[in-house]
Amino acid sequence: MQPRPRITAIMVSSLDGAVVAGGAGSRGLSTPADRTLFRSLRRAAGVVLVGAGTARDEDYRGVRPRRPTADDPAPAPPPPVAVVTGSAALDPAASLFTDTVTAPIVLTTAGAPGVRRDALRAAGADVVVLPDLAPATLLAELGRRGLHDVLCEGGPTLLGTLVAADAVDELRLTLVPVLVGGPAGRIAAGPAAAVPPRGMRLAGHTAADDGTLLLHYLRSDESPRPPNG
Numbered sequence: 327m328q329p330r331p332r333i334t335a336i337m338v339s340s341l342d343g344a345v346v347a348g349g350a351g352s353r354g355l356s357t358p359a360d361r362t363l364f365r366s367l368r369r370a371a372g373v374v375l376v377g378a379g380t381a382r383d384e385d386y387r388g389v390r391p392r393r394p395t396a397d398d399p400a401p402a403p404p405p406p407v408a409v410v411t412g413s414a415a416l417d418p419a420a421s422l423f424t425d426t427v428t429a430p431i432v433l434t435t436a437g438a439p440g441v442r443r444d445a446l447r448a449a450g451a452d453v454v455v456l457p458d459l460a461p462a463t464l465l466a467e468l469g470r471r472g473l474h475d476v477l478c479e480g481g482p483t484l485l486g487t488l489v490a491a492d493a494v495d496e497l498r499l500t501l502v503p504v505l506v507g508g509p510a511g512r513i514a515a516g517p518a519a520a521v522p523p524r525g526m527r528l529a530g531h532t533a534a535d536d537g538t539l540l541l542h543y544l545r546s547d548e549s550p551r552p553p554n555g
């Protein structure tokens with residue numbers, strides 16, 4: 327049996343636990359140190375996994391290709407963005423489909439209207455109809471495609487599903503030194519809580535000059551491995 331793909335989640339939060347700020351989603355929170363980490367993890371990923379809510383709200387586009395350098399004159403193409411959506415309610419004219427080098431993957435089910443699936447295929451997406459969108463099914467499909475290093479960029483609904491299924495191997499949590507207040511949610515949301523709570527251990531941390539804290543957590547039952555970003 328193939329080993330299941332490894333999931334690294336990257337999320338950014340205010341000190342009071344908000345995942346969005348200033349009407350700009352997570353971008354309203356992100357700092358230069360967070361963006362640098364984000365880019366380096368994307369470069370190392372086999373696939374970027376994201377919920378449809380985030381892809382829609384943050385106008386996702388494809389991962390940028392690397393520039394050729396003397397050391398790497400022919401860099402590998404960027405990883406695909408794989409969007410999880412039960413509805414397939416994604417705009418075929420969105421940047422996700424029009425501003426990308428690598429074809430995006432749309433992970434959906436037969437419950438999504440066929441007309442929407444067809445429109446996304448016509449826009450260049452690799453539309454995959456799965457029996458369900460449970461974490462085990464999503465990961466089995468990514469593994470079947472040889473996409474073993476999964477960078478999950480949220481959002482809270484997708485991450486909550488993965489946490490409830492105890493499927494998160496690593497968490498890169500950026501704490502930004504701001505207080506947001508208001509109704510903003512936290513990094514993982516959903517009806518089912520992880521029982522018992524998943525223990526994580528701090529594998530590394532960096533404090534940027536602006537007070538941003540980059541925290542790197544691994545599952546507590548896992549031995550250390552080289553950092554991937």
Ligand SMILES: NC(=O)c1ccc[n+]([C@@H]2O[C@H](COP(=O)([O-])OP(=O)(O)OC[C@H]3O[C@@H](n4cnc5c(N)ncnc54)[C@H](OP(=O)(O)O)[C@@H]3O)[C@@H](O)[C@H]2O)c1
Nearest residue numbers: 337338345351352377378379380412413459480481483484
């Ligand atoms: N602070 C951060 O690090 C961070 C990171 C990412 C996002 N965000 C913010 O979070 C907000 C979006 O939150 P969200 O919870 O709506 O995000 P989300 O998890 O990206 O999207 C939820 C949607 O994704 C689909 N989906 C996700 N998991 C699914 C599953 N297991 N089964 C079936 N469908 C699934 C569904 O799409 P359909 O409705 O199409 O069926 C669902 O409505 C945005 O404002 C974004 O800016 C913050």
